Amino acid sequence: MDKLNFSDTEYLAKVLEAVLLAADKPMSIQRLADLFGEETPPSHQQLAAALQVLKSHCQQRSYQLTEVASGFRLQIRTEYSPWVGRLWEERPQRYSRAMLETLALIAYRQPITRGEIEDVRGVAVSSQIIKTLMEREWVRVVGYKEVPGRPAMLATTKAFLDYFNLQALDELPSLIELQALQANAEQVQTTTDSATAQQSASISSVADGEDTASDDKQELSFGSLLAELESMEQGLTTDFIDPVQEDSATDAAHQGQDSSKKP
Numbered sequence: 001m002d003k004l005n006f007s008d009t010e011y012l013a014k015v016l017e018a019v020l021l022a023a024d025k026p027m028s029i030q031r032l033a034d035l036f037g038e039e040t041p042p043s044h045q046q047l048a049a050a051l052q053v054l055k056s057h058c059q060q061r062s063y064q065l066t067e068v069a070s071g072f073r074l075q076i077r078t079e080y081s082p083w084v085g086r087l088w089e090e091r092p093q094r095y096s097r098a099m100l101e102t103l104a105l106i107a108y109r110q111p112i113t114r115g116e117i118e119d120v121r122g123v124a125v126s127s128q129i130i131k132t133l134m135e136r137e138w139v140r141v142v143g144y145k146e147v148p149g150r151p152a153m154l155a156t157t158k159a160f161l162d163y164f165n166l167q168a169l170d171e172l173p174s175l176i177e178l179q180a181l182q183a184n185a186e187q188v189q190t191t192t193d194s195a196t197a198q199q200s201a202s203i204s205s206v207a208d209g210e211d212t213a214s215d216d217k218q219e220l221s222f223g224s225l226l227a228e229l230e231s232m233e234q235g236l237t238t239d240f241i242d243p244v245q246e247d248s249a250t251d252a253a254h255q256g257q258d259s260s261k262k263p
Contacts, residue, residue, distance in 0.1 A: 006042040012050040013057065020054075020065070020074045026162055028071035069161035069168065099129045103138065107160070107172060111142050111153035130154070138163065 006012055019035065020027060029048065033041045042050075051072060055065040062080045066073055076084050102125055105117050117125050133139040138160040144150040161167065 004036065006036075006046045009046070009050050009053050012042065012046065013053040016047070016050050017054050017057070017074070020072060023073070026068050026071035026073040031071065066165060067167055068165055069158040096129075098123075098126065099132065102129050103133060106133075106139055106154050107156050107169070110155035112155075113145055113151040113153055115151055136163075 004012070004015065016032065019032065029044050032047055033044065036042055051065065058064050058074070063074050063076050066075050098121075101121060102117055105120055106112055109116070114125050114130065130139070136159070137157055139154050140157050141152045142155040143153045145153055156169070161169070166172065
């Protein structure tokens with residue numbers, strides 16, 4: 001590998017751009033430094049300066065430099081995503097309301113048990129919902145509650161933060177913002193219902209009553225969820241050990257035990 005002058009910030013920025021374009025996941029400052037060898041790697045200050053230059057260079061491009069929980073990555077700007085999405089025939093996966101409510105409760109009240117989620121939502125949580133969240137690596141078990149049965153306590157992961165372009169849990173929308181979204185959604189729903197009512201005046205009143213009852217039930221469910229979340233927002237735990245670090249520590253401990261048994 002050619003010797004690189006780390007003081008040449010412009011060139012270092014281009015090197016980092018190439019690395020991030022090829023990387024399949026976000027890269028932390030330390031991981032970027034490790035790419036240059038152990039003898040004379042660039043300092044974190046030099047890498048930070050080069051990343052700032054790269055961010056500036058991306059201003060006029062269709063992709064941007066974004067920092068998430070796991071590090072830095074280059075990603076397509078939102079306004080161009082519909083065109084990029086045409087590269088894949090399958091449609092983006094859509095998630096049920098029950099799954100999104102479950103994920104919201106875990107994010108805002110972690111660590112939380114499945115039983116506590118059911119207490120808030122008022123309905124049983126499907127095992128498939130928890131399984132799907134764990135398969136996506138958005139949620140993991142961080143411990144077991146010291147109560148009869150020792151239920152698993154669930155919390156979000158760095159992959160969850162990365163997916164939603166967050167660096168930390170304190171960047172989650174506040175309950176005030178969520179309530180504003182609910183108000184907007186209700187206003188849109190009211191407008192839609194009004195237009196639908198005018199177009200379907202010949203539909204029986206019984207059918208209309210069933211539709212209205214269904215809408216009210218959904219709005220009540222989301223409103224109740226916001227009310228519960230409002231009391232949970234304070235005191236959010238954020239210092240869970242990352243599963244990658246946890247696995248590394250476990251492997252190191254096992255290696256130490258094996259070496260101690262050797263003659």
